[in-house]
Amino acid sequence: MIRFTSLGSGSEGNALLIEAGGPRGTRLMIDCGLPMRHALARIEARGVDPSGLDAILVTHEHGDHIGGVMALARKTGATVYLTRGTHAALHTRSAEASNGVTLRLIDSHEAFELGSVEIRPFPVPHDAREPVQYVIALGDLSLGVLTDLGMLTAHVERSLQDCDGLVLEFNHDPELLAKSSYPDSLKQRIAGRYGHLCNRDAAGFLAGLNLDRLQHVVAAHLSQSNNSPELVLQAVREALGDVPACFYLATQQDGFDWLTIQPAQA
Ligand SMILES: [Zn+2]
Ligand SMILES: [Zn+2]
Structure with a gap:
């Protein structure tokens, strides 16, 4: 089984x-944009x-x-995996950013093994x-x-076919964003092709997936200014006809609690 929590x-x-293969399996995180102390407290609050x-x-x-990420890796001894571009960007900002941390540079198209799991990155x-x-x-x-993507591509769509669980960006409602007090340049950035996914696009993408297979879908990275849970649910309802029972919303404050995906019952 795989279980995951934000x-x-x-x-x-x-x-x-994310924990894969039970408590003795592989334990990893995707990103850590929270200050280390908060991250540590929240990891412990999840019983880990x-x-x-x-x-x-x-x-x-x-x-x-x-x-x-780097402070948490230094504290816990976790290895950090990142693309060459991310690594270069990080080190343009600070040459010492990753001192004392074990780094692995990855290819954005190449799957790799990490303990009991296979990691498949995609650009x-x-x-x-x-x-x-x-x-x-x-x-299986x-x-x-x-x-964090401005638009869907054929490669993104292919990469996510047949998942059993999905954490999917529902960033903003385009009308709220257009009416917001954000500067025009920021509005254009968010709504642009290299910005963030709006509710309608996310819901449309979801509608094209194998919904019978999906055990959990979590709407994530909601804008606190230009979105609301109601608008997300409305977009899902418009695309799917209804909101599936397996649909959850992640929040900035609490993320979401553990969800488990397991092999289909024979
Ligand atoms: Zn982001
Ligand atoms: Zn981003």
Whole structure:
């Protein structure tokens, strides 16, 4: 089985904790944009000893994803996996950023083994140096994560076919964003092809997936200014006709609690 929980989701910090193959299996995080102390407290609040963390997979260099990664890795001894572009961007900012941390540079198109799981990175259109998102696979089971992208591509869609669990960005409602007090340049960035996924696009993407197979779908990275849970549910209802029972919402404050995906009953 694979179980996963978010410690927080949104522009103030993202962190997803994943355990594959039971408590003695592989334990990893995708991103940590929360300050280390908060991340440690929230990991413990989920009943997990942070020192058992094997790895942190980084998606890209924006602060809400990488802000706490190096401090947490230094504290826990977790290995940090990131693309060459993310690494270069990080080190342009600070040459010492990863001192004392074990780094592994990854290819954005190449799957690799990490303990009991296979990690499948895939590139996404977003305004960072070399952003990726991930599918975590354990045998036939897989969890897909897709946030921080301005638009869907055929490759993104292919990468996430047949997942058993999915964390999916529902960033904003385009009308709320257009009417917001954000400067025009920021509005254009968010709504642009290298920005963030709007509710309608996310819901449309979901409608094209194998919904019979999906055990859990979590709406993530909701804008606190330009979105609301009601608008997300409305977009899902419009695309799917109804909101599936397996649909959840992640919040900035609490993320979401553990969800488990398991092999289909024979
Ligand atoms: Zn983000
Ligand atoms: Zn980003």
